[in-house]
Amino acid sequence: MGSATRAIAQPAANRALAGIGLLVAAVACFAVLDTTTKFISLSVPALMALWFRYAFQAIATTVAVLPKRGWALLRTAHPKFQCLRGVLLLTTSLLAFFSLKYMPVGEFTAIVMITPLLITLLASLTLGERVSALRWTLVIGGFAGTLVIIRPGGEGFDWTMLLPLGLVVSHAWFQILTSRLARTEDPFTMHFYTGWVGTLVASVALPFVWAPLDSWMLWGGLFMMGLMGTVGHFLMILAYARAPVSTLTPFLYAQIGFAMLGGWLAFSHVPDQLSMLGMGMIAVCGAAGAWLAVRESRVTIQPPES
DSSP, X not given: OOHHHHHHHHHHHXXXXXXHHHHHHHHHHHHHHHHHHHHHHTTSOHHHHHHHHHHHHHHHHXXXXXXXXXXXXXXXXXXXXXXXXXXXXXXXXXXXXXXXXHSOHXXXXXXXXXHHHHHHHHHHHHXXXXXXXXXXXXXXXXXXXXXXXXXXXXXXXXXXXXXXXXXXHHHHHHHHHHHHHTTTSOHHHHHHHHHHHHHHHHHHHHHHHOOOOOOHHHHHHHHHHHHHHXXXXXXXXXXXXXXXXXXXXXXXXXXXXXXXXXXXXXXXXXXOHHHHHHHHHHHHHHHHHHHHHHHXXXXXSOOOOO
């Protein structure tokens, strides 16, 4: 490799490393968000907690971005899809709230991590995309890992353990819609609408679910939810601005480790051996799916021969 080529490659490598670092920081924030949500879910009504979480994001985004972008921040070619995206994320958050109320943080996070695998399935069924036999094997392996964690028919099984599966479906559609909008929409505009749609929808129910809080820890937890959700999404936007999705996706699975750490520190919970096996299956299949996506893209887009 010549010196000129190395000079070009080095900044790209540095940007990729920066993107990976920002993404790992983002998923650490999301793990803290989930751990805090589990704590809050024991004492605070769901829609009240989510109103605080989305209001924090909406106000913080407006204050941080609107002065720089002006009213152009609100400009979108697809207002209906922006609203639908906000509703899908609010639905995902609501299902996450109830899931975490009944499930340990680590196991919950692992099940949520089958979302990229489900997106592969939905792309095949609804968009007509061709899926290789190896990719189907990884999808099946990820769902098998989920069954190992949930263990239908087992002594510890309860219908509430199916809640994360509903979350995965809503989150998968959210991600598919996001990928379509991201081709033409400003990411900060998308972030702005996500926060305000969630806030406005939750505001409709807020008078009916409001409950007085007599503990500063609960108020602190609500603040932490809003802060971690907002910072996490901003860090993820910065990460994807520096590195491609194919580079960053495998590192999303670091959230499982952070979630296990959060569950241990906050609730003294350690997953049993079968749950650890299921979590490992999901992480391996998901990371392998990301690697396969990179490999397939390189095979599909071959550089011209000189």
